[in-house]
Amino acid sequence: MRKILWSFFEILETVAIAIVAVFFVRTYIAQPFLVSGASMEPNFYDGDYLLVDELAYRLREPVRGEVIVFKYPQNPRSYYIKRIIGLPGEKIVISKSEISITLENGEKKTLSEPYILGGGPNSDFETELRAGEYFMMGDNRNSSFDSRSWGSLNREKIIGLARFRLWPITKVMAFEAPVY
Numbered sequence: 001m002r003k004i005l006w007s008f009f010e011i012l013e014t015v016a017i018a019i020v021a022v023f024f025v026r027t028y029i030a031q032p033f034l035v036s037g038a039s040m041e042p043n044f045y046d047g048d049y050l051l052v053d054e055l056a057y058r059l060r061e062p063v064r065g066e067v068i069v070f071k072y073p074q075n076p077r078s079y080y081i082k083r084i085i086g087l088p089g090e091k092i093v094i095s096k097s098e099i100s101i102t103l104e105n106g107e108k109k110t111l112s113e114p115y116i117l118g119g120g121p122n123s124d125f126e127t128e129l130r131a132g133e134y135f136m137m138g139d140n141r142n143s144s145f146d147s148r149s150w151g152s153l154n155r156e157k158i159i160g161l162a163r164f165r166l167w168p169i170t171k172v173m174a175f176e177a178p179v180y
Contacts, residue, residue: 033069033079033162039138039145040067040081042117049167050081054160062087062134062155067162067175070136074150081162082146085111086127086135088155094125094148115139127152134158 035048044050044067052069062068062084072078086092089104099111116139125148129135133152138144147153164174 031160032166033081035081038143039140040083041140041143043067043115043139044081044162044165047168048165048171050162051164051166052160053163056161056163057158062158062161068136069159069162070153071157071159072150073153073157076157079159080136082136082138082144083115084134085137085147086129086152088129088131088133090135091128092126092135094123096124116141123148132156 031052031054033050033052035044035046035050037046050069064084064087067081067083069079069081072080085099086101091102093100093102099113100108101111102108127135127147129152132155134147134155136147136153138146162175165171
């Protein structure tokens with residue numbers, strides 16, 4: 001009887017450790033994310049299964065060009081995936097499918113975006129970001145509900161960095177931010 005009881009407690013201990021480990025990893029390190037919609041095509045498709053790094057932004061600030069998952073500002077129960085276009089303190093101007101950014105130091109730059117296909121946004125837009133605000137856009141610019149519609153994203157809404165595509169198996173890969 002003791003052997004059976006001891007085996008039961010060992011199994012229970014193993015299950016408890018596994019549950020605590022999964023909780024810790026999903027809460028503080030990484031979690032899965034399922035892409036829904038066409039706003040990030042051609043880089044991410046509906047049904048892609050991603051691994052989101054939640055630890056990166058605890059150690060450093062987000063970088064332009066990174067694809068992140070965040071809580072939608074107008075409904076924190078919804079999660080969105082978009083690309084960081086503008087950083088805190090910058091001015092973003094979109095004109096004739098071209099994105100120009102005025103950096104905090106006054107330097108101006110035009111984004112080269114090899115990750116999008118076809119033309120960019122078909123309407124003009126302008127905004128200035130305050131401290132802790134980011135400007136987000138989908139890669140499928142004409143089919144994306146993003147910062148042009150709902151405004152800037154506050155830093156505290158960011159969940160994490162899209163780090164790996166796990167599914168479909170034929171498209172498994174790690175992601176890096178493009179260099180501008």
